[in-house]
Amino acid sequence: MNLVLDEALSEESVSALYEVGTSCSLEDYLAQPDHSMDARIARAREQLGATTILLGHHYQRDEVIRFADYTGDSYKLSRITADSNAKYIVFCGVHFMAESADVLGKPDQQVILPDLNAGCSMADMAEISQVEACWRALENAGVAEDTIPLTYMNSTAAIKAFCGERGGLVCTSSNARAAFEWAFARKKRILFLPDQHLGRNTGYAMGISLNEMSVWDPWAVQLGGNYGGSTRTALEHSKILLWKGHCAVHQRFLPSHVDQLRAKYPGLRVIVHPECRWEVCQKADALGSTEGIIKFVEESPMGSTIAIGTEVHLVNRLAKEYASHGKKILSLDDAGCLCTTMYRISPQHLAWALENLVEGRVVNRIKVKPEVKKWAKVALDRMLEINP
Ligand code: 13P
Numbered sequence: 001m002n003l004v005l006d007e008a009l010s011e012e013s014v015s016a017l018y019e020v021g022t023s024c025s026l027e028d029y030l031a032q033p034d035h036s037m038d039a040r041i042a043r044a045r046e047q048l049g050a051t052t053i054l055l056g057h058h059y060q061r062d063e064v065i066r067f068a069d070y071t072g073d074s075y076k077l078s079r080i081t082a083d084s085n086a087k088y089i090v091f092c093g094v095h096f097m098a099e100s101a102d103v104l105g106k107p108d109q110q111v112i113l114p115d116l117n118a119g120c121s122m123a124d125m126a127e128i129s130q131v132e133a134c135w136r137a138l139e140n141a142g143v144a145e146d147t148i149p150l151t152y153m154n155s156t157a158a159i160k161a162f163c164g165e166r167g168g169l170v171c172t173s174s175n176a177r178a179a180f181e182w183a184f185a186r187k188k189r190i191l192f193l194p195d196q197h198l199g200r201n202t203g204y205a206m207g208i209s210l211n212e213m214s215v216w217d218p219w220a221v222q223l224g225g226n227y228g229g230s231t232r233t234a235l236e237h238s239k240i241l242l243w244k245g246h247c248a249v250h251q252r253f254l255p256s257h258v259d260q261l262r263a264k265y266p267g268l269r270v271i272v273h274p275e276c277r278w279e280v281c282q283k284a285d286a287l288g289s290t291e292g293i294i295k296f297v298e299e300s301p302m303g304s305t306i307a308i309g310t311e312v313h314l315v316n317r318l319a320k321e322y323a324s325h326g327k328k329i330l331s332l333d334d335a336g337c338l339c340t341t342m343y344r345i346s347p348q349h350l351a352w353a354l355e356n357l358v359e360g361r362v363v364n365r366i367k368v369k370p371e372v373k374k375w376a377k378v379a380l381d382r383m384l385e386i387n388p
């Protein structure tokens, strides 16, 4: 038996679990083909009824997202969590999303991530110890008191808590501008974590020039550079300090992709996720969160050809769905860009998590430590308040 146990399970419940011995081994599930999970997921879902909601981020595989009660971008899913009374929230997404759901959920709710390996490489690019070191360096340079820390949702709960405790907040790609305005109404500078591209694209769209932004390289600090690869003067004059993190999936899109497709399809409309590099965003017609991209496609006139710069599962789904509406949807990079960590949530992991839940066992629970939760909630609530 090889089961990831909820840390809260008592010894009695562990031995009871061994006696049940039916649907416990994840390996047994993983040995089965995807399609054989469909009926099992549907049955378990039905048995769980209103006790459970299943959330699906737009990058999830078709075989998984079709079972979701709600789909959305990270902002929409966090709102749904905050409003839900379900006892169990099964999050088909990545770790930072499930953590945020646990922070925003009610005390008796439990959040489950069907595969604990579903992380986010961008979120991993800012560790709390590095962020604390950065803040100390800003304090020593005399710039921290004019600076508000703001983190993208794609970060650990510890970093959200760090921001909350220092008067800052969280944003997603759908409300970054509102969060920046909120921050600039309070302080003259933002430390934006961990995605330099979302920070740069948002600041630039607000009229902040590129030379008013500095990049903070956490590795430069570890190598002895006091100012994160920058200078004290540059930090002092910056309106935005951009943490040197990125999404590897969205970095694959290049300005040349836009040029090539525009040459091939006159009248082409291009929308990209704001995690794409600035040079790509400048060539696009629009930027949008995953929900914003879907809306853009919906609202585009019949006969449109639209190139999308985001994760391939969403692009392929939209291409299928809108072909019958006379809209041609293309990936900006024809090789397609896959988020391998989102992909980790398989029908087998979902069936395993749900069937265990039917039998009263919570597997893969995501539980944020109370001391972290307190300030992370402050930062997330500030975000929800500026976006009623
Ligand atoms: P959205 O909030 O736009 O869904 O983005 C989440 C994400 O991880 C994009 O890479």
Ligand code: SF4
Residues within 6 Å of the ligand: 094, 119, 120, 121, 122, 123, 154, 247, 248, 249, 250, 275, 311, 339, 340, 341, 342
């Ligand atoms: Fe993280 Fe990029 Fe995957 Fe989004 S697409 S979850 S930012 S790795």
